[in-house]
Amino acid sequence: MELIKTTAGGGYTSFASGLPDPQLFPVDTLRALTDEVLTRDGRAALQYGPAEGYLPLRDYVAGLLRERGFAGVTAEHVLITTGSQQALDLAARALLDPGDLVALETPSYLAAVQAFDSYEAAYAPVPMDSAGMCPQALSSARGAKLLYTLPNFQNPSGLTLAGERREKLAAWSASNGLALLEDDAYHDLRYDGEALPPVAALAPNPWAIYTGTFSKVVAPGVRVGYLCAQPEVVRRLGELKQITDLHTGSLTQRVVFEYCRAGHLEPGIARLRAAYRPRREAMLSALETHLGGIAEWTPPAGGMFVFVSLSEGLNASRLLQRSLERRVVFVPGESFYPGPKRPKNTLRLNFVSAGEEAIAAGIRVLGDVVREALA
């Protein structure tokens, strides 16, 4: 965040942000729909609403989730949240007591870890390889209260949990009595292959909580996310949500619902994929050209990020200083590791917020910086 503030508007090529490309927001469609909602249903759209969310939107989300593999879920399995960040925070608030152990991928999503930190969680970091979290390493996480996973195009690693590992993770957490918190914020931003089933849909677990968001496929500024869980859990989290912010915006929930209902969601996702896929190609090709042989990365099948590991001796934070001088920004990977073991030789690159030429030019600078450090 500080990095983004410092470099805002300074002519930087930013690989640092976690932001989608605002040029792709469906501004005109959302403007027309907002006008329609306020014209037709303005008083309800501006009034207080139920803590669990706007019922037609809950119902619509339930339909989306059934398509993703959650058989039989209905509106009562869905809680609308103020972005999926709130879903993560509510789940953590309901589930974690000080000292409770959270099993999670290393590295992991920073703002989730910060939420767990705020409830004084401890961590059982589970290593990943190119197929995501390693099930054979889970034995070290026995005794954990909660398993947190971001299985699709993980932020920051870009890694995707392989299908058979999803089965294992689901079965393991259910049979060991762990709550499961699955963060699927990037679900629809898949550029290769078929969607894999959510972990939470693969084994009955009364404490499985699955979170998603409209931030990446409609727009983040509307702050509409959701979670899916058993109805009793939704009720409990709904009570917590009520004391947290009463409810998510009545107007923006309706606008998102109308966007979906009018059939804009699928073509919008197709447009995003068509725009982001070549940027990923540009990033991977530039990495190959400028960092091939001196760094490692796993090509992401979707999402917004690629995670690069440099030679052991290199320090990404120090490289960032050099890189900043040449107007190229990235985030050192160090901050994404919970606990004391934080490799210093990794960095996260956002490949969606710059255009293809800027990506190529920026990665060339990064290549130069790394080569100079190695020299």
Added chain:
Amino acid sequence: MELIKTTAGGGYTSFASGLPDPQLFPVDTLRALTDEVLTRDGRAALQYGPAEGYLPLRDYVAGLLRERGFAGVTAEHVLITTGSQQALDLAARALLDPGDLVALETPSYLAAVQAFDSYEAAYAPVPMDSAGMCPQALSSARGAKLLYTLPNFQNPSGLTLAGERREKLAAWSASNGLALLEDDAYHDLRYDGEALPPVAALAPNPWAIYTGTFSKVVAPGVRVGYLCAQPEVVRRLGELKQITDLHTGSLTQRVVFEYCRAGHLEPGIARLRAAYRPRREAMLSALETHLGGIAEWTPPAGGMFVFVSLSEGLNASRLLQRSLERRVVFVPGESFYPGPKRPKNTLRLNFVSAGEEAIAAGIRVLGDVVREALA
């Protein structure tokens, strides 16, 4: 909430809700402004934004707060929140550890008490008389960590803290090292007399947190509230806010800002006062006619509620059953009392959500129900 769901659309006269009258929402103005914001600034209005809030809105709120008596406050003293409920929850989350004692008015705002409950607070209830919280009763609250007060037209009691008591409360909490959480959600809905200074502005207290909202004076469905505190506290609460929901809606913050900037706020408040004042008169006059001599209440100088105390032996929850049969709904006061001592003979009446004739007819029914119970 359950009560509101049960009686929705059933031809009830509702004195139960906590809702403002949606007929008074500035729907057309907000529609025009939303269109303008999305036309001019759509991409930023739909993008992620800073956790602390949209800077021009923070700046505007700082100006409002200076007018209320907070000398010298600037944008950095202001955090924009998802309704003032979130401000209360963030303050409680930052300040309270399990077992910490909260001094507060009895009765008090239910959703604040529920937030404190969620952090396992204990309570030092301070009684009120017609001039609000009684300072002479504060000695019993020594040792409390936090003083929570809703000084203007309190929900549920409708009481207003007298000017000289504000001085005392401010000085007492500062000199005894208590954090001060002042909830001023109803500030602008004053129907008689001049505004009194906020308690938090009357004595330097590093942990004074003042909360307000646009829910009552613009519309609740936009979910835009705020808090005012020392910049270090704002930074700390901003970090907490970030893990809670990243930030409040970028679009709705801009719409609220434009509403204020274009000069709609003052005339909007004048319109609300002009509409709500005669409803209060209708309520007070009907109470006098139908419950005079058999119940007690303090006429509220503003806000949305009047709180009625019946004879000691009467049970408001039982009266509610009779009243529901005749299609009149209210909230028994019992639920607004923290701790085990909960008088059963009180009830809260919302006087803004029904028209004057409906108020008169509804209170007549209530009078009949009470008289029958006394007979």
